[in-house]
Ligand SMILES: Nc1ncnc2c1ncn2[C@@H]1O[C@H](COP(=O)(O)OP(=O)(O)OP(=O)(O)O)[C@@H](O)[C@H]1O
């Protein structure tokens with residue numbers, strides 16, 4: 001075989017992102033086990049929530065359904081992103097991937113992109129199944145605004161997922177951290193019920209996470225008469241944008257730092 | 272032109288935690304002052320027993336691990352500070368079954384890494400066909416990697432390692448776990464690469480493999496290089512060309528001592544085989560006869576002697592044993 005040293009290839013970040021997205025899709029198709037936690041479980045929760053809250057009026061229903069949709073997106077977008085990096089470590093693919101000249105961050109971006117799409121899909125499925133099962137569409141005040149805010153929520157989740165992935169590059173014990181932190185995050189960001197229902201001292205912690213802001217904004221928009229964080233919809237939205245941008249902006253530096261640190265401690269593979 | 276590899280007093284310490292509460296900090300000195308120089312275009316062999324530090328050194332040189340102390344230059348670039356410039360120019364093949372995406376096909380695995388390495392899109396598919404063909408996996412290219420045998424996975428690793436046409440390839444135990452036929456095929460592939468001008472840094476447990484492939488060899492034991500030479504030079508290192516094996520039903524320490532003091536005997540290794548004991552003598556002079564050896568061990572009518580050429584494997588074991 002001809003082997004001519006050496007051709008200087010140019011590294012394209014968008015290409016690495018697309019390659020990673022493609023790998024994520026292929027892996028999902030090859031093993032759709034995530035269907036259960038990310039699509040099927042939320043649908044069941046959604047149906048149960050509908051039955052439970054039906055007597056309390058349509059806005060309670062949408063409130064509950066939102067929670068179920070969030071569950072799906074949490075699973076896909078946030079949990080899935082970190083999990084994939086943990087999987088890389090387990091498979092032994094983290095080393096060859098890091099030895100490629102493309103920064104690992106773009107590989108993570110690609111995965112998060114897929115997880116975002118499938119998370120949206122999961123959320124949509126919950127809505128559709130509930131609507132079809134009970135034979136009437138859910139009341140949505142302004143579908144366009146709703147869709148836009150939904151996208152903001154997803155991106156805010158993704159931004160956390162990206163930063164969380166760095167923890168999985170850093171240490172093989174990140175799965176443990178994530179599992180412990182999952183519940184706190186789940187409740188703290190108001191995935192299932194609003195943060196204002198939590199003890200007051202938890203709010204500052206919850207506000208560190210972009211989804212807290214984004215979700216509260218979504219609820220203000222979707223549920224008339226909703227009482228969430230005291231500063232209301234506009235500040236919620238601004239907070240979501242600011243915190244999400246901060247996470248995304250920090251991601252590059254976090255990854256550079258983590259990639260360097262992990263080469264120092266030598267904890268890249270599982271054996 | 273700069274050397275392919277050059278290291279100065281390279282150290283690497285690992286810190287790990289042990290004990291029930293992970294409260295016990297353990298320091299492992301995996302590398303203790305490595306000085307190494309590898310020419311361009313050669314196959315350099317790094318030999319050593321388990322835990323010697325071979326993988327650690329390979330990872331440092333391939334930018335996957337930072338040295339604790341000392342410096343290393345690969346293709347003229349510093350592995351710690353110029354890793355980004357270095358990575359596209361080197362390839363890495365870590366032995367074993369891990370390191371591949373099992374649920375997708377061999378071709379998809381290669382495509383993914385081709386994209387990460389920035390192989391031009393118009394060349395990518397052709398290059399993937401080339402490397403699959405090179406390792407003999409053309410027909411299996413569209414099968415999922417989880418269906419692959421160990422040998423096939425190892426070949427796929429090799430294909431990925433050269434996908435981006437590196438100038439220097441690191442091979443960490445490339446034939447580990449392969450049957451003799453596959454191992455031979457792999458060695459043939461490696462020789463083919465060198466014929467094309469690729470420099471190879473290879474680690475192995477097997478002296479015969481290093482002997483067959485490498486121009487120069489370094490022996491690593493417990494983080495230190497205990498010998499570094501050409502194959503011929505190594506043969507001269509520990510003793511002469513003769514190896515005499517003496518077998519009997521147990522020898523007194525005094526008897527072994529007497530054999531060690533025989534003129535021309537440079538090294539004696541004793542091994543037990545059930546009730547029998549074998550002394551392996553490295554002998555420098557042609558003068559030492561079997562009769563002299565027998566005379567040193569009187570009262571052993573069962574004594575059996577055998578002489579053979581000293582192999583590099585013998586020398587390697589001597590070296591590793593001396594250090595331990
Ligand atoms: N990540 C790590 N954390 C802690 N100790 C490590 C780590 N990696 C290697 N070591 C230790 O460093 C030493 C050298 O290990 P290394 O894997 O380099 O040896 P090796 O020569 O490749 O062995 P083998 O032939 O078994 O592959 C060993 O004592 C090992 O336990």
Ligand SMILES: [Mg+2]
Nearest residue numbers: 325326327443
């Ligand atoms: Mg090793």
